[in-house]
Amino acid sequence: MTLKRSLMLFPVSIVLGLLVWEAIGRALPKALLAPPSAVLGRLLTMTGDGALPLALLGSIQHMAVGYLLAVVAAIPVGIIVGRNAAVATAVEPLLNAVYAIPPVAFVPFFVIWFGLYFEGRVALVFAMCFFEILINVLQGVRDIDRGLLDAARALEVRGLALYRKVVIPAASPFIFTGLRVGIGRAVNAMITAELFFAAVNLGQILKNSGNAFDTTALFAVILFVSLFGLACQEGMRLAERLVIPWHHGREA
Amino acid sequence: MSRRRAWALRLAGVVVFLLLWEVAGRMLGNALFAPFSSVIGGFPATVRDYKLFSALAGSFQQLVLGYLLGCVAGIVLGTAMGRSALLDGLLQPWVSMMFVTSIASLVPLFIIMFGFGLAFRVAIVFMSAIWYVLLVTYHGARGVTPDLLQTARAFEASRTQTFFKVLLPALYPYILVGMRIGLAHAIRAMVIAEMYVIVGFGGVIYNAGVEISTVSLFGALLTIMVVSVALTEMLKWFGRRTAPWYEERQQLSN
Amino acid sequence: MSKHTMTRREAMRLIAGAPLAAATAGFPGAAFGADMVKCINVGFVLGIHCPPTYGVLDECPKFGLQVEMQRLQSLRVILQTIMGGTGDIGVGEPIQLLRSRQAGNDVVMFGNWYLNTSLVVAVNTDYIQTWKDLEKPDVTVGINSQGDITQVMIIGGFLKNGGDLSKVKWADVGGSGTRMRALLGNRVQATVVHFDQMPEIQKTGNYKLILAPHREYHPWINEIVFARGDWLRNDANRRKAAVFMKGVIVASRRATADFAYYKTSFLKYATLKGKDTMPESEMRSYWKTLTQDIGAWPADNAFRVANIEKLLPYYRAAKAIEDKPVDLAAAMDTSIVAQVLKELG
Numbered sequence: 001m002t003l004k005r006s007l008m009l010f011p012v013s014i015v016l017g018l019l020v021w022e023a024i025g026r027a028l029p030k031a032l033l034a035p036p037s038a039v040l041g042r043l044l045t046m047t048g049d050g051a052l053p054l055a056l057l058g059s060i061q062h063m064a065v066g067y068l069l070a071v072v073a074a075i076p077v078g079i080i081v082g083r084n085a086a087v088a089t090a091v092e093p094l095l096n097a098v099y100a101i102p103p104v105a106f107v108p109f110f111v112i113w114f115g116l117y118f119e120g121r122v123a124l125v126f127a128m129c130f131f132e133i134l135i136n137v138l139q140g141v142r143d144i145d146r147g148l149l150d151a152a153r154a155l156e157v158r159g160l161a162l163y164r165k166v167v168i169p170a171a172s173p174f175i176f177t178g179l180r181v182g183i184g185r186a187v188n189a190m191i192t193a194e195l196f197f198a199a200v201n202l203g204q205i206l207k208n209s210g211n212a213f214d215t216t217a218l219f220a221v222i223l224f225v226s227l228f229g230l231a232c233q234e235g236m237r238l239a240e241r242l243v244i245p246w247h248h249g250r251e252a
Numbered sequence: 253m254s255r256r257r258a259w260a261l262r263l264a265g266v267v268v269f270l271l272l273w274e275v276a277g278r279m280l281g282n283a284l285f286a287p288f289s290s291v292i293g294g295f296p297a298t299v300r301d302y303k304l305f306s307a308l309a310g311s312f313q314q315l316v317l318g319y320l321l322g323c324v325a326g327i328v329l330g331t332a333m334g335r336s337a338l339l340d341g342l343l344q345p346w347v348s349m350m351f352v353t354s355i356a357s358l359v360p361l362f363i364i365m366f367g368f369g370l371a372f373r374v375a376i377v378f379m380s381a382i383w384y385v386l387l388v389t390y391h392g393a394r395g396v397t398p399d400l401l402q403t404a405r406a407f408e409a410s411r412t413q414t415f416f417k418v419l420l421p422a423l424y425p426y427i428l429v430g431m432r433i434g435l436a437h438a439i440r441a442m443v444i445a446e447m448y449v450i451v452g453f454g455g456v457i458y459n460a461g462v463e464i465s466t467v468s469l470f471g472a473l474l475t476i477m478v479v480s481v482a483l484t485e486m487l488k489w490f491g492r493r494t495a496p497w498y499e500e501r502q503q504l505s506n
Numbered sequence: 507m508s509k510h511t512m513t514r515r516e517a518m519r520l521i522a523g524a525p526l527a528a529a530t531a532g533f534p535g536a537a538f539g540a541d542m543v544k545c546i547n548v549g550f551v552l553g554i555h556c557p558p559t560y561g562v563l564d565e566c567p568k569f570g571l572q573v574e575m576q577r578l579q580s581l582r583v584i585l586q587t588i589m590g591g592t593g594d595i596g597v598g599e600p601i602q603l604l605r606s607r608q609a610g611n612d613v614v615m616f617g618n619w620y621l622n623t624s625l626v627v628a629v630n631t632d633y634i635q636t637w638k639d640l641e642k643p644d645v646t647v648g649i650n651s652q653g654d655i656t657q658v659m660i661i662g663g664f665l666k667n668g669g670d671l672s673k674v675k676w677a678d679v680g681g682s683g684t685r686m687r688a689l690l691g692n693r694v695q696a697t698v699v700h701f702d703q704m705p706e707i708q709k710t711g712n713y714k715l716i717l718a719p720h721r722e723y724h725p726w727i728n729e730i731v732f733a734r735g736d737w738l739r740n741d742a743n744r745r746k747a748a749v750f751m752k753g754v755i756v757a758s759r760r761a762t763a764d765f766a767y768y769k770t771s772f773l774k775y776a777t778l779k780g781k782d783t784m785p786e787s788e789m790r791s792y793w794k795t796l797t798q799d800i801g802a803w804p805a806d807n808a809f810r811v812a813n814i815e816k817l818l819p820y821y822r823a824a825k826a827i828e829d830k831p832v833d834l835a836a837a838m839d840t841s842i843v844a845q846v847l848k849e850l851g
Binding site (some may be wrong): 007008009010012013014016017028035064086089090091092093094096097098099101102103104105108109112132135136137139142143173174178179180181184185187188191195222223225226227228229230232233234240247 | 343351432444
């Protein structure tokens, strides 16, 4: 009920946002911020003639691979490290240390280790969403109420069953938060990778528009990617509602 | 776990990391991946030539300002969105859309809006950190059970009392994670914004990156890593002070 | 208000103004009442950038113009920032400027920042011995970004030596730091680096210089000085622009003639690490290359329409500008430099 209502507000939200954009655009010099009307028109053209969707199909590949790799790595690592105090203490400082470095600084090295193309892009996408997922999973595992684990132990739930029946379900709100934040990062990384490595697909369209000082096309692509990112995150939110409906405790 | 044991483990972790770094560096050489020993050896020169520490000190201002502003805004908005379907519907699309857009596309716009100075750099840090705090808090706020709030209402708690005494504590772990991720991104955004206008620490990283040898660049990155660890520890300490009851709830040892 | 009062007020203004005008007319150190102009320049400062920088920051105040300089990392962002009005004069790239004009933006060049460039094309000799080798399937050429100045630089030399563009594999690698590492890590086999990086690069492997723009193009234009068209059309701003170029030209002449002048500018403004410990012999040989070999700071600024006209075919071959006619006369305001040259003699 509430879910439907909030979704219905999305168009309202978008319209309001566009109005704000229009207002800002009028206050600023023209060369910088193309007006929403022009951008929307161009977005429709570029989608209609297939340019954007096709490019997205290309871009989505390294995004999907990088994201999945990050998820597959971060969840088990997060669970193991979160449950093992010794490992957690040893690893944490390193985590915090490496995490602060902007991915931009890694790019020259990724170029050398993974090359300028697909593998390099996948590596960057991975690097750009791994930590966010990991930190959420870690916290989720640590956040588990001691009482819950004591009860489980009293009921003699051990080993894999403990993980399956207690740990993972208890940590799932955080795991899903991680997945949601992670996929947002992955969409960002999808484009960043195409801008920093050999430009292809959407990144190439972005670059060419920038080079041609075509701010309308530039914003059309940015808007397109934003909408795609919105869709991905809504997908994650939906998954969260389906898998852990009990977490949704908001009053109607 | 005893404090001594904790420190021993941390040290062990760091030592392993440094060993790996050294080995990789020796294999690849200074131009490609300077080993730890070279970076440390060259560090005094790096500090002197790039005025590393004064650059760092100068950078702190926008980091702290942008980050704190982002945290406050993120916590308030995230909680509000998590509790109100109306706000959620209105704000979620734009939050999600802005979240996936990279800061780089904002830079030219922000330079025009804020100029080149502190305001610009604070704005960039703010715009980077806020989403993480907001989103994680939001997901936490969504899970606050109705019973909790009904209980507060039964005790005739005011809105502010409910917020501070019921809601925030329930959201504490989420806020912590959000602030922690937000901190990392704030540091990164500080560096990136500064790399654009070639000032402060980001400026150092930019200039060091043009050199053939990676010794200076790694020295600067190493400094950022240490700063990040220190700041995260401060954040955790602060968290423990404000919510000492949380540690007891957690199951850490096994 | 009677005419009488107006006239007297006007007269008062003239009387008060005259000494002020006299005080600031070309007197050294006359910072009082000096004009101000905001300049946006590019990030790192190498030897080649030092004299013009010294010229506008140290010489211009002597002519009554204070230049406030802000540095940005990206030439493109500089162009956008000037277009947006958060700066008056910018140092930029001719290709981007022409492209921006083709997109309908009124930006105009009015001088060269310096001539030619310290960038060179370096290749991995294990893969490339001649220009033809760029066509080999296992060779990738690293440039900053498709259609930019680094690609044009390479394409010109390649085409002049009879190469087939369709066979070349290009890769966007980004800034000079990444390009250099990509070359050393063998991810690309040819790319654009700075000539003073060559000795270090050659220490790590088999590399050679295959193109130096000043020998290939006569001349190569790398960085120009520009402003918005409407800003430049204002008389007061034109005067500022003229003093700006005066600073550049004065410094160019002195840096070419006098090593000590170059050294002062280098020590003051270069962002190279280790410049304070650089031995004078190294600095001097660098200076010699820049003045005698490259001719980086011409006495007349060499800002001529013909110079860019000669480069247009290469811009087009690299698809750096759109396939439409380019009105160089409108894009380049040569009158400002002409005026300065007349003044300086």
